[in-house]
Amino acid sequence: MKSITWLVGASTGIGAALVNELAADAETLYISSRSADKLNTLAEQHSNVKVLAFDVNDATARKQAIAEIEQQSGRLDCIVLNAGTCEYVDLELGDTDLSLYQRVLDTNFHAPVALTHEALYLLRKSDNARIVGISSSVIFTPLPRSQAYGSSKAAFTYWLSTMAIDLKGEGIRVQIVSPGFVDTPLTQKNDFKMPFLLSPENAAKRIRKGIQRNQTHIHFPWRFTALLLIEGLLPLSWQHALNSKLSRNKSDNSKPVSTHTKSH
């Protein structure tokens, strides 16, 4: 039976590429993000794709979108939590504006957690429900400037794993996706070399295959994620020494760098 699927974070990058992959397996594919125009353009290419544009951090809009799916489809078989943002912490630039942490943690952790809890009653109406969370391989070993992004994805992965344990008895499957570098608007801002960079289309195909195979942890490309996973098994002091070579902040042996927060 074809599924009622909801892809949250579908307008660009991995999400936009996933629209084509997931639409093929869906009775109805609902697609969401803030950019209604981009979503409408994607939906025009498929007869079974419906647009629900909203900001995942808006609690009222989240509930309206869930009510819309309930009214139109009566159940939800699969929710793909892909919406995300990345901002780096630059200690070398001086004081860090702590609202950066708020923005990243809200979109990458608090919003998908809230959305899933709010939509759980609709997933429970399905005989074959699944939750797919797009996390990141950044959490396999601590990487420079990733304080906010890495923390949000580490929290998200832990939460997804806990949900997997607690929902197993009900037959609701939880799948965690940990991509390496994918060429999207999110990473096009990066000013460092990204090894094993994949196209969004390539990443989307791997995600679809992993979903179909019921893989609990979908991580790719394996040569990159295996390296990070192996490094993550080393003593933390070794990981810190290795990864500090990638850091821009070389002033640790000279003068301390201010980490004070702006008071305004």
Ligand SMILES: NC(=O)c1ccc[n+]([C@@H]2O[C@H](COP(=O)([O-])OP(=O)(O)OC[C@H]3O[C@@H](n4cnc5c(N)ncnc54)[C@H](OP(=O)(O)O)[C@@H]3O)[C@@H](O)[C@H]2O)c1
């Ligand atoms: N690219 C990589 O190398 C990489 C690696 C590991 C993990 N990931 C993860 O993969 C996911 C997709 O990222 P991407 O690389 O494809 O980046 P992207 O092109 O920037 O896509 C992010 C998506 O999230 C949506 N989004 C962001 N904030 C939102 C909000 N407040 N409300 C609703 N939708 C929101 C964006 O749509 P609107 O702007 O239209 O709202 C967009 O559709 C993210 O969770 C990211 O952390 C990416």
